[in-house]
Amino acid sequence: MTSPRLAGALAAAAALAASQLTAAVLGLRESPVLAIAQTAIRLTPGGIAEPIIGAVGTADKPLTIVSVVVVMVLLGAIVGTWWRPHPTWAVAGVVVLVGLATAAVLSRPYGSVGGVVACLVGGAVLVGVLALVLPESSHDDTEKGPAVTRRRMLTTVGAVVVATAVAGTAGELLASRRRRRRDLDGLRAALRLPTRRRPTPAGADLGVDGQAPWRTSNRAFYRIDTALSPPLIDPAGWRLRIHGMVEREVTITYQDLVDRGLNDAWVTLCCVSNPVGGDLISNTVFSGVPMRDLLDEAGIRPGADMLLSTSEDGWTCGTPLSSLTDGRDAMLAVAMDGVPLPVEHGFPVRQVVPGLYGYVSATKWVTDWRVTRFDEAEAYWTQRGWAARGPVKTHSRIDVPRGRATAGAVPVAGVAWAQHTGIAKVEVRVDDGAWQEAELGAVPSDDTWVQWRWEWDARPGDHRLEVRATDKSGYAQTSERADVLPDGATGYHGVDISIA
Known part of the structure; x- marks a missing residue:
């Protein structure tokens, strides 16, 4: 006899595979599983989302999809336990699951009748597999004996497992998204933008072993x-609509941007979720068109103070207009490190604004600008408890040494940043002693991080190293520890070292 829980889990897996195959055959932008996962992300409160990001970092996307699949299989197991004793409950449970999946599909920007069909197919397969694997016992089965019944059940279960594997594999092989990604990669590789890979500025990279490279690949x-699934946008079809509190509505094409000529700028981008000493920060050269020029063409009306930008997948971001019009290298970027933007980093067009955390500035796959006011509109993360404006805080980090070192001359090195303000000095101290000023690398502008190093005459024993930075406004990093929510972490970064 098959376990009802196992049968329900198997039925749910078969339902997911069938809905995936249906989505692929219909050429849907998102399968129901992706739609459910994206909806779960959208509904997760900021106070819950932040610890998850802090714990898993860039592994959040595959873990989210796996979590949705696991939850759906577990719910299927529950429905399986109801199938024989409470069939009405079981059918009602399937209806609820299909309804929730349908609601998730229709809530997405890509919601369609095809997505609803994929959900219904999944529900039908769930019921069908349960009926097949958990049939009512018959007089015939009793007469033939338990061995025959067991063999028949094992054969049925095996057939369902094979069918599920085949459906899931076929869904992956037929997925139109996979084909579109290959086509888009070909288009991206064929682009010939008027830009090139610039060399790392002289003196920027201090070359200390173990220190983060000044330039991030x-x-x-x-x-x-x-x-969870990066938008796939053909540059030829990309449009940016500029509207709202403007004198005239403007629509920009990809070719319009390229024809204007591209400016290059070295910029360090940082996530507000970066903890003290964290690595959610990178530095490279971006190429694009000043956002200020496009806003000037549209004509900003008096009273406007925010640009609400929207990604192709519906994500929104609120940026202070003052940070886009004060002369900094805020741009619509089309290239990154001399090549067209990678798909995962916003191809074909994204925003880059020095001095602001990414959640209020760095919209990827951007397609819409609405000039408005902070008291009239809220963006995705501000709705979840983050601050509305998000200027980057002055920070520093120790990269080396870590763990153990040998007595004598030990290089202590890391990075510091205060984008659009600039770093004036970095200091290191040992065991709460006096602060010692470190050597700074060269930087092309105040919009990038800076490498630093300090030579330590290390004595045997256990020691504590700490670092702090002072920016060009005269502000010195605070030692007070604060969480990343609502506007970025604070506190000194320190490491414990054992000197042999």
Whole structure:
């Protein structure tokens, strides 16, 4: 006899595979599983989302999808336990699951009748597999004996497992998104933008072993966003609509941006979820068009103080207009480190604004600008408890040494940042002793982080190293520890070292 829980879990897995296959055959932008996962992200309160991001970092996306699949399988197991003793409850449970999946699909920007069909197919398969694997016992089965019944049940279960595997694999192989991604990668590789890879500025990289490179490669650049499946946008079809509190509505195409000529700027981007000493920060050169020029063409009306930008997948971001019009290198970027933006980093067009955390500035896959006011509109993360404006805080980090070192001359090195303000000095102290000023690397502007190093005459024993930075406004990092919510972490970064 098959366990009802196991049967229900198997039925749920088969339902997920069937809905995935249906979504692929219909060429849907998102399968029901992705739609449910994106809805779960959207409904998660900021106070819960932040610890998750802090714990898993850039692994949040695959873990979210796996979590949705696991929850759906567990719910299927519950329905399986109801199938024989309470069939009405079981059917009602399936109806509820299909209804919730349908609501998630229709709440997404890509919601469609096809998505509803995929949900219904999944529900039908769930019921069908339960009926097949957990049939009512018959007089025939009793007469033939338990061995025959067991063999028949094992054969049925095996057939369902094989069918589930085949459906899931076929869904992956047929997925139109996979084909679209290959096509888009080809289009991206064929683009010939008027930009090139610039060399790292002389003196910027101090070359200390173990220190974070001053220039971050595109592959290593951190990624934090809510898109489980990055939007796939053909540059030829990309449009940016500028509207709201403007004198005239403007629509910009990708070719319009390229034809204007591209400016290059070295910029360090940082996530507000970066803890003290964290690595959710990267530095590279972006190429694009000043956002100020586009806003000037539209004409900002008096009273406006916020730009509400929207991603192709519906995510929103509120940026202070003052940070886009004060002369800093705020741009609509089309290239990153000399090549067209990677898909995961916003291809074909994203925003880059020095001096602001990404949640209030760095919209990827941007397609809409609405000029408005902070007292009239709220963006995605501010609705979840983060501060509305989000200027980057002055910070520093120790990269080396870590753990153990040998007595004598030990290089202590790391990075410090205060984008659009600039770092004036970095200091290190040992065991709460006097602060010692470190050597700073060269930087092309105040919009990037700076490498620093200090030579330590290390004595045997256990020691505590701490670092602090002072920016060009005269502000010195505070030692007071604060969480990343609502507007970024504070406190000295320290490491414990054992000197042999």
